[in-house]
Amino acid sequence: MTEVFPRQKPDRRFLPDIPSKQHTRRLTGPRYFSQGQADVYSADGKYRYTSGRTVDISEGGMLLVPDKPLRVGDKAVLRFFLSAGTMPEGFESFVKLPARVVRVDSASGHVGFEFANPLSQYLHRKRWRYFETGSLLGILLALIGVWFIKKESIFYFWFDVPVFLYGLCAIFYLLSRFFFAALYRPYKVTPGYQPSVTIVIPCFNEEEWIEKTIHGCLNQLYPEELLEVIVVDDGSSDNSVAVARAVRDKIYDEAGDRLVVHAFPENRGKRHALAAGARMAKGELVLFVDSDSFLQPDAVLHVVQPFHDPHIGGAAGRCEVENKWTNVLTRMQAVRYFIGFRIFKAAESIFDVVTCLSGPLACYRRTVLMRYLDAWESQTFLGRPATFGDDRSLTNFVLGSHYAVYQxxxxxxxxxxxxxxxxxxxxxxxxxxxxxxSLRACKFMWLKEPFMAISFYLGLILPVMAPVVVLRAFVFMPAAYGIWPTMYLAGVLLMSILMCTSYLLLKRSNLWLYGVPFCFFYLFVLLWQIVWALLTFWKSEWGTRASKYDKSTAMG
Structure with a gap:
């Protein structure tokens, strides 16, 4: 399957964004390849002069191959449709924007247009502000609906105590997450605070993405002398090592020895690859990045800011879905990821207790990491090596003595x-x-701030109990008493609307609607994985990319 995401046009330099490499062709921000059509109208917008094929586009302009000749200085009105996946999320829209010709290449037929206003300014005036207003109204209506459901639940409480008690606890838990998330503020950039950072990329059979991952890690708005990248290949059977070494050789003049590629002779497991990279690291902070994850140019600058507080041992960044436009499944995941980070992790960060510093972007104070590294690397569960859940496991170690936050x-x-x-x-x-x-965290979470502790234990009990409650509401009560779970379904719908409208408010994207089907997809499909997970939670095979190491540990 072909993954759909914005394809950024390469710059003249491989690393254009690092502070010492600011000589770049990009005058209006990143440019994205485009394969659409655009109509060129007269300056007053009354008649169409020509049309053409778009080559690339940015916030400030467009490169076009028109059917008729144009001259530098010509003014026009461009009409075109930005299809999903051409530019970053939120830009998918019909556009009608004044522009002027600033460049004509007679050899290729390319004509460069400069927009009268940046696309973001145009979209905010024409589209985004209406999204924001509509989302606020939707949030208000959802909260009113939830209040009504809660009132009805209290009234009918004694008709079905287990279901209504569960519903009240679930509403309390979810609304508290949204409330504390609204209070969250990210750490501001402290001028002059730039600790040295080592980025560790564990890699296993990722030849398709590893170059893009390395590029994102090195192309940072951060002093290059304070940043190094270590790629640890975990015995890949494809060309991952060859691709990584080719990148290292290609950018040696720009990056020097800041990129290190280390390859295991055989597969040992992701956790061992991360540990090996951590032991090789020289930086004050160690940043783990998955081999199919791509950092924004200012990611390192921002993720280090919480560590100005010596009590903080780890920090997680925000993870967005790159291939969100591929199909319905990836679109649902895009909404889920954003809510999971911006709502749930942000709420936990209020109490400095983020329960999982997620693998795609997780930073640790090196002294704290090294303290727990051996125990984490050799962790076992019921006599078997723990071969997955590396990020959540390491977070538990960190929370034993330090804070873990979200940036x-x-x-x-x-x-x-x-x-x-x-x-x-x-x-x-x-x-x-x-x-x-979570069972491990139960041992110490009661020592944390009381409200955070209550939320944690609720967050563990509610999902485990959910299959039983759903069976009672959807099977037992209708069969035994003829009572249908209308209020239960209404509650799920209202909470999904609250999630969707929050996404619309913050992202201003057409994807917001996919939160509703995801909630029901979770209720009727994903929820039942909990049962199988409870019955087989000791299993240790990786699953999506099973390796020789995973298979051998799974067999004991």
Whole structure:
């Protein structure tokens, strides 16, 4: 399956954004390849002069191959449709914008247009502000609906105590997440605070994405002398090592020895690759980045800011879905990821207790990491090596002595499963690791801030109890008493609307609607993985990319 995401046009330099490499052709920000059509109208917009094929586009302009000749200085009105996946999320829209010709290449037929106003300014005036107003109204209506459901639940409480008690607890838990997330603020950039950073990329059979991952890690708005990147290949059977070494050789003049490629002779497991990179690291902070995740140019600058506080041992950045436009499944995941980070992790960060510093972008204070590295690398569960859930496990170690927080302004994009087979396998792996590590966290979470402790234990009990409650509401009560779960379904719908409208408010994107089907997809499909995870939580195989190491540990 072809993954759909914005394809950025390469710059003259491989690393154009680092502070010492600002000589770049980009005058109006990144340019993206485009394969659409654009109509060129007269300056007053009354008649169409010509049309043409778009070559690339940015916030400030467009490169076009018109059917008729144009001259430098010509003014026009451009009409075109930005299809989903051409530019970053939120830009998908019909556009009608004044522009002028600033460049004509007679050899290629390319004509460069400069927009009268940046696309973001145009879209805010024509589209985004209406999204924001509509989302606020939607949030208000959803909250009114939730209040009504809660009132009805209290009234009918004694008719079905288990279901209504569960519903009240679930509403309290979810609304508290939204409330605390609204209070969250990211850490501001402290001038002059630039600790040295080592980025570790564990790699296993990622030849398709590893070059883009390396590029994102090195192309940072951060002093190059304070940043190094270590790629640890975990015995890949494809060309991952060759691609990584080719990148190292290609950019040696720009990056020097800041990129190190280390390859295991055989597969040992992701956790061992991360540990090997950590032991090789020289930086004050160690940043783990998955091999199919791509940092934004200012990600490192922002993710280091929380560490100005010596009590903080780890920080997670925000993870967006790169291939969100591929199909319905990836679109649902895009909404889920954003809510998971901006709402749930942000709420936890209020109490300095983020329960999972997610693998795509997780930063650790090196002294703290090294303290727990051996125990983490050799962790076992019921006598078997723990081969997945590395991020949640390491977070538990850190929370034993330090704070773990969320930094919303540190952003990376990651490739998510675009087929249901891989997605279900990934979700099963995540649920098993969540259960295992949540049981570990139970031992110390009661020592944290009381409200955070209550929220944590609720967050563990509610999903485990959910299958029983759903069976009672959807099967037992209708069969035994003829009572249908109308209020239960209404509650799920209202909470999904609250999630969707929050996404619309913050992202101003057409994807917001996919939050509703995801909630019901979770209720009727993903929820039941909890049962199998409870019955098989000791299993340790990876699933989506099973290796010789995973298979050998799974067999004991």
């Amino acid at each position: 919303h302004t540190a952003v990376c994009n990651t490739i998510v499963p675009s087929t249901y087979g891989k997605f279900f396998t990934q979700q099963m792996r995540w649920k098993r690791s969540w259960l295992r590590e």
